[in-house]
Amino acid sequence: MLNTADILETIHMIREENLDIRTVTMGISLWDCVSDDESRLLSKIYDKITTKAARLVPVAEEIEKTYGVPIVNKRVSVTPVSLIGGAFGPETYVKIAETLDKAASDLGINFIGGFSAMVEKGFSTGAKHLIEAIPTALAGTGCVCSGVNVASSKAGINMDAIRLMGGVVKETARRTADKDSIGCAKLVVFGNAPQDNPFMAGAFHGVGENECAINVGVSGPGVMASAIRRAGDCDLSALADVIKKTAFKITRVGQLVAGEAAKKLGVPFGIIDLSLAPTPAVGDSVARILEEMGLETCGAWGTTAALSMLNDAVKKGGVMASSHVGGLSGAFIPVSEDEGMIAAAECGCLTLPKLEAMTAVCSVGLDMIAIPGDTSEDVIAGIIADEIAIGVQNTKTTAVRLIPVQGKGPGDTAVFGGLLGYAPIMPVNNASPARFIARGGRIPAPIHSLKN
Amino acid sequence: MKAVICVTGKDTKGIIAAVSAYCAEKGANIIDITQSVLQEYFAMIMLAEIDELTVHFSDFADGLDALGKARNLVISVMHEDIFNTMHHI
Numbered sequence: 001m002l003n004t005a006d007i008l009e010t011i012h013m014i015r016e017e018n019l020d021i022r023t024v025t026m027g028i029s030l031w032d033c034v035s036d037d038e039s040r041l042l043s044k045i046y047d048k049i050t051t052k053a054a055r056l057v058p059v060a061e062e063i064e065k066t067y068g069v070p071i072v073n074k075r076v077s078v079t080p081v082s083l084i085g086g087a088f089g090p091e092t093y094v095k096i097a098e099t100l101d102k103a104a105s106d107l108g109i110n111f112i113g114g115f116s117a118m119v120e121k122g123f124s125t126g127a128k129h130l131i132e133a134i135p136t137a138l139a140g141t142g143c144v145c146s147g148v149n150v151a152s153s154k155a156g157i158n159m160d161a162i163r164l165m166g167g168v169v170k171e172t173a174r175r176t177a178d179k180d181s182i183g184c185a186k187l188v189v190f191g192n193a194p195q196d197n198p199f200m201a202g203a204f205h206g207v208g209e210n211e212c213a214i215n216v217g218v219s220g221p222g223v224m225a226s227a228i229r230r231a232g233d234c235d236l237s238a239l240a241d242v243i244k245k246t247a248f249k250i251t252r253v254g255q256l257v258a259g260e261a262a263k264k265l266g267v268p269f270g271i272i273d274l275s276l277a278p279t280p281a282v283g284d285s286v287a288r289i290l291e292e293m294g295l296e297t298c299g300a301w302g303t304t305a306a307l308s309m310l311n312d313a314v315k316k317g318g319v320m321a322s323s324h325v326g327g328l329s330g331a332f333i334p335v336s337e338d339e340g341m342i343a344a345a346e347c348g349c350l351t352l353p354k355l356e357a358m359t360a361v362c363s364v365g366l367d368m369i370a371i372p373g374d375t376s377e378d379v380i381a382g383i384i385a386d387e388i389a390i391g392v393q394n395t396k397t398t399a400v401r402l403i404p405v406q407g408k409g410p411g412d413t414a415v416f417g418g419l420l421g422y423a424p425i426m427p428v429n430n431a432s433p434a435r436f437i438a439r440g441g442r443i444p445a446p447i448h449s450l451k452n
Numbered sequence: 453m454k455a456v457i458c459v460t461g462k463d464t465k466g467i468i469a470a471v472s473a474y475c476a477e478k479g480a481n482i483i484d485i486t487q488s489v490l491q492e493y494f495a496m497i498m499l500a501e502i503d504e505l506t507v508h509f510s511d512f513a514d515g516l517d518a519l520g521k522a523r524n525l526v527i528s529v530m531h532e533d534i535f536n537t538m539h540h541i
Contacts, residue, residue, distance in 0.1 A: 002456065002532060004486055006539040007497055011458055011528060065510040068530035249538045256537045 014069055018222035018284045019250065021257050022277045023073040024060050025113075025198035027205035027213045027270060028052045030079040036087045042099045045084070049076060049103040049112075052212050052267075057108045059264045063257055071257065072219070072279075073419075076104065077203035078114035086126030090133040097137035097144045104143035111186075113203030115146040118193070120155040121442070131161075134168050138183035139175035145201035151191035151388045153395045157443035159385065165189045166381030166437070170404060173373065177406035180414040184403040185336075185368060189384050191391035191398045196271050197327040202399055213270035214262045215327060218254035218318075220246075221276050221338075222283040224310075228292040239293065240313045247274065247317030255322045273327030274318030275363060276310075278338035280421035286310075286331050287340025287350075298340055299350030307331060308361035328397055330363025336403075336416060336423035337368050346424045352383075360390050365398040370414040370423040373406040375430065380404065382433030393446050454532040455480070455502045455509075457516065461525030463494035471498065471527070474519055479506040494525075499532070 013019035033044035053076050060074045078100070085093050097115050104112040115137060117127035134146050148165055151157040169184055176183035188202045195206020198215035205213070227246040231239060254272045262269035278286045287298035293306045311330045319325050333355065335341045344350035352369065359365045365387050371380075384400045391398030405414040408425050415422040459471060468487065475482055480500040487496040505512055513529045520527030 002499065002535050003539075004497055007456055007458065007535055010530075010535055010538055015526075015528075062510060065513050066531045067534040068513075068528050069534065252537045253534060256533060 013223045017226050018281065019220050019253070020070040020072050021216060021254055022219035022275070023075050023198050023217040024056070024071055024257065024261050025075040025077055025203055025215045025217065026053050026056050026265070026267065027077045027196065027209055027215055029205060029209065029211050030081070030084045034084055038088060038092055038095070041085065042095055045096060046099050046103050049078065049100070050106055053107050053109070055265060059261060062264070063260050067256065069253055069257065073111070074109045075198070075200065075203065076107070076109055076112045077198070077205045078112065079207070080116040080118060080204050081114055082117035082124065082127040082130040083207070085130070086124065088129070090129045093130045093133035094137050094140065097133070097141050101141035101144050109143070111143050111145050111200040113145040113147070113200050114205060115144050116148065116204040118149045119158055119161045120149055120152040121158060123161070131164060131168060134187060135171040135175045135183065138172050138186050145186045145203065147188045147190055147193060147202040147204060149190040149193040150384070151392050153192055153392050153449045154445055156445040157191070157385065157388055157392055159437065159443060160440045162189070162381050162384050162388065163437050163440060165384060166377040169380050169402060170377045173404045173406050180408070180416060181373070181403050181405045182416050182420070185401065185416050185420050188399045188401045189388070191388035192396060194327050194397055198273050199275065199277065199328060201401060210268050210270065212267045214258055214265065214267050215270040215273065216254045216258035216261070217273040217275055217277060217327065218250050219275070219277045220250040221278050221286050221289055223250060224276060225285070225289045225292045228289060236309065240309060243310060243313035244317030247314040248321045251318035251321035269324070271324045271326030272318070272322040274315060274322065274325055274329040275327070276314055276331040278332060278334065279419055280337055280339050280342070282339050285338045285340035286333055287338050287344055291340065297347065297349040298344040299354050303354065304357050304361055307333070307358050311362045328363040332364055332367065333358055333362055334368035334401070336370060336414070336421040337419060342421065342423060345426060352426050352428060356387065356390070359387060359398055360394065363397065365391070366400045366402060368401055368403070368420065368423065370403045370405050370425045371428050372409040372425055373404050374409070375404045375428050376432070378432055378434040378437050379428060379430055381437045385433070385437070389443070395449070453502050454483070455500050455529050456532055456535060457498040457500060457527065457529045459494070459496040459520065459525055459527045461494055461520070461523070463489050463492050464523060467494060467523065467525065468496065470519060470523065471516070474515060475500055478512050478515065479504045480512065
């Protein structure tokens with residue numbers, strides 16, 4: 001039986017607190033597109049994506065109308081492309097990226113993920129060629145997102161890959177210098193990358209996945225902040241309960257939408273990603289949740305503890321609301337995509353070292369952080385290595401999406417636009433890790449990964 | 453299947469009549485109404501059967517939205533499942 005208070009609460013969440021579904025992402029396998037003929041490979045990729053996802057946008061729009069809840073993004077993720085184009089060199093990988101871009105724009109989706117490679121233990125030829133192609137591919141496309149998994153708790157950390165990615169990030173920044181190095185906003189370096197992540201830039205359709213699947217990412221930082229505000233000065237046990245209950249409600253909407261989308265599209269439901277995903281809009285910020293919990297500013301001492309509790313309670317509340325949970329699942333802290341994080345960074349309270357500590361207890365990593373354009377490749381590789389080590393040791397996903405904004409330094413602001421937002425350039429400690437990075441090789445997997 | 457129609461805005465004459473007439477015209481059967489006016493502010497929630505709609509649900513929703521805009525009201529229509537899923541285990 002419906003009651004008025006419940007109805008009004010839901011409507012209030014949607015109208016006033018920015019409750020939405022952040023993304024409905026269709027994962028599509030490209031295995032059957034493999035060919036040793038370049039033009040055949042490209043046409044098969046285009047045809048497969050545009051056929052499978054032909055109804056994605058209209059179906060998502062129909063669901064939005066039916067339930068009155070906005071679905072902000074409709075996206076596609078594909079099999080890591082390094083596995084599909086192994087017969088070809090970097091030039092063909094660039095053409096594959098262009099093909100993905102064309103398919104995305106013809107479908108009317110905003111991002112397509114999967115221009116990716118898994119190199120946690122070493123490089124296949126295809127992976128090497130794809131990584132070489134990344135700067136050109138990202139500079140020449142608009143919707144394509146790329147990710148490289150350089151480590152896992154099982155395999156350890158591929159330091160050769162991290163050294164290489166330091167250079168790739170830098171080169172991608174140079175190639176897109178005219179747009180505040182926006183190419184780097186579409187490039188993420190992962191440790192323990194999830195195979196079913198619906199969120200960009202790291203989405204890809206893993207090798208053990210269905211032929212096609214619907215994965216849904218929920219959102220709702222505004223709803224969470226309001227619920228915490230309403231809870232007043234209760235103790236943290238009571239607050240954890242408020243967070244769990246709210247996460248449950250948010251996730252149930254995601255489950256409903258995922259189930260409907262899967263049914264209407266005739267595609268299996270994959271997972272719900274239980275994430276608090278912010279946007280640059282006011283009232284849609286994870287930082288403001290932490291402040292609502294009692295911090296003067298995000299980045300103050302206490303931030304890591306508050307984020308840790310938030311992240312854990314979101315999972316506990318969300319997991320019961322969904323039949324299958326996957327992806328990144330936790331609170332996101334992308335600086336440029338979060339109005340409160342931007343403000344905290346601008347006032348100097350939120351710093352790179354603090355963000356690194358925060359990533360040890362939440363779902364992603366150093367995300368959407370603008371750094372000075374003259375930061376060296378070695379320093380970028382060092383930042384990546386540190387962040388990935390946190391993930392590998394803690395058996396969790398970590399990722400790095402840094403934007404060395406060409407021609408800009410501390411005090412300047414980089415503007416990416418739309419959901420990618422804007423960010424003050426954060427100062428970086430430039431002491432050199434060059435000798436450490438240059439050693440190369442692999443950092444062995446931690447002892448606790450030997451669980452068999 | 454049921455839809456929840458929620459109408460809010462400044463109170464004027466004939467709001468219920470206009471929404472009810474639209475529902476009847478499109479084949480929606482109103483089964484419950486709760487309504488209140490606080491000072492000048494009007495709020496109404498209607499529960500309607502939509503199995504026999506003569507138009508597609510999204511057109512029905514668009515029509516209500518337009519009706520609301522013409523009268524300076526906010527009218528939303530949502531499938532009941534979103535409320536059931538969020539608030540009931």
